[in-house]
Amino acid sequence: MTAPEGQEGLEAQLAQWRQYVQRRRELQPADADELEDHLRGSVDELVAVGLSADEAFLVAVKRMGSLDELSREFAREHSERLWKQLVLTGDTSSPAAGKRPPRDLLVMVGCAAGAAVSIKVPALFGISMQHDGEFYALNFSLFAMPWLAGFLAWRRRASAALIAVLVALFALGAVAANIYPLGDESQSVVLTTIHLPIALWLVVGLAYVADEWRSSRKRMDFIRFTGEWFVYFVLIALGGGVLTAFMFGTFEAIGIVPETFVSQWLIPCGAMAGVVVAGWLVEAKQGVVENIAPVLTRLFTPLFTAVLLAFLVAIIWTSNGINVEREALILFDLLLVVVLGLLLYSLSARDPLAPPGLFDRLQLAMVVSALAIDVLVLIEITGRIADYGTTPNKAAALGENVILLANLAWSAWLLLKFLRRRGQFAALERWQTNYLPVYAAWAWIVVFVFPPLFSYA
Incomplete structure (x- = not known):
């Protein structure tokens, strides 16, 4: 194995180890950074005395001392490699799962409630879902995604500069959705309805990666988050559909038709809150959805x-x-x-x-x-x-x-x-993560440039 190949393999193993460490909810990102620095230092010392990169990594993980239990869990999950025989020693009982701080749950509930309320705010100004469907089509992503981004930024302890950037980008999205005089038959209505959520979802990604926005690994983590979020949101939607069916059936049995409540309150507010709840579930229950x-x-x-x-x-x-x-x-x-x-x-x-x-x-x-x-x-x-x-x-x-x-x-x-x-497989990963800004740039171009370019047609 040449030096570059060994180094690339080592970086892949370190990224995999860090990903596993970050699943532990009791460990904050700063803790993971400190642990990774310690692990890298141990690997460098072992490589200096003649071990290969792979050998040094395995031995360094074994020497983590107070993290023996974490290493054992990592060994169980990656037993197809040498983890089991090199790391899995001693007591193999699983530790009790760490409890999530109630503060996270409270913040999530607050953000979900904010998203649910946001979609009803236009009604205070006489904009109804029944008569102003175009407005809601253009703006629906602005009701929930800022709250999800806010929750993720709070979780990541985002810097004030990053929060300012997030606010500016969401404000830009609000301007793009409402500044142009688009008629009911305008093709730009459909294009904005499709492309603005894409642009804003990548803004959510910026909140997710926080101050590590240049990291290919963190971008890949966001791709993983996106897939897991989609799975959870679909499950929430299916559960909401069952709830709605039961509500109709039970209330109609006593002569009450809840159609207005369901269409004007339950479905729109529930969908907006579900965006935030799905994100929280991904953060809280990664081990389940990854299966x-x-x-x-x-x-x-x-x-x-x-x-x-x-x-x-x-x-x-x-x-x-x-x-x-x-x-x-x-x-x-x-x-x-x-x-x-x-x-x-x-x-x-x-x-x-x-x-x-x-x-x-x-x-x-x-x-x-x-x-x-x-x-x-x-x-x-x-x-x-x-x-x-x-x-x-x-x-x-x-x-x-x-x-x-x-x-x-x-x-x-x-x-x-x-x-x-x-x-190397890592080259394919880097290509995909480095390409994400291209999609973001194109989405913003379609939203901002196309309407005036085609005379709002």
Whole structure:
């Protein structure tokens, strides 16, 4: 093993160890930093006396002293490597799970209540959900995401400078949603409704990574958070649906129809609060969801690969072109985003030191299939623009597909190099995390530049 390869492998192991340490709720980020500094110092000392990077890391973890119990738990989870025989010694009983400070729960409840109340504030100014649907469509992400970002910033003890940046970005989002005179038939209404939540979610990501916004590892943690948040939010939504059904059934049995309460209060307020509660659940119960999300990823990756391949075969068999009307463009872009999401989350849940396997080959097939579809869509879009001129929808779709094309193409190349053992898995992780600002920049461009550029059409 060459020095650079050894160092890269060591950094991957340190990142994995830190990720595990950070699951312990009783340890604050500053504690994790101190422990990592101590571990790095021990590794450097052992490497200096002749041990390889891998050997030095394993021995240093073993020597952590007061963290023996934490090391044993780490050994249990990573028994497929040498952890079990090198670290798992002595008492193997699990320690009692640390209790979450009540303060976290109180802050979460306050933020969730703030999100629930926020969506009803416009009604004080005569803006109702029933008659002003366009306003709520443009602004719905502004009712909950600032509260989730606030909770995460409080959890991370964000600096005053970062909090000021978060406030400025959310204020910018509010301006973007409301400054332009968009008519009911304006395509920019739909584009802003889709792209503003993307831009603001990445602002939430800034609150999540806090002062480590340049860290590739922290960005990957946010990708993991996003997938886990989605799982929890869907579960909350399903539970809310069951609650709503029971409410209708029981109240109707006594002659009361709660339709107004459900549609005007329960569903909108519950959805906004659920955004914050889902984030809190990810923070509080990571060990549970991490067993769910990777399973879902492994289940749907082969299914989506089969669908993409079948679609390509159908195009070749029928010689039919792709419809590039608005609904079709949104559908294809969503399909490509789902493929990218599956790739991202599988990356975040994968052991970076594991050798390439069958699932990695399956991912390559999925990415290449998506790449081929993206190329076909781009050909159709450019052809329509050349023949009939551009529209906001087509311009947005063109830009998004170019951005996805670049991401998917380089991801496929890095995956191929990894499968051929000519590249490191860490390079694929870094590419994806470094590409996130591109999506943020494009979302803000669509929200701010497109409406006046196309005369608010």
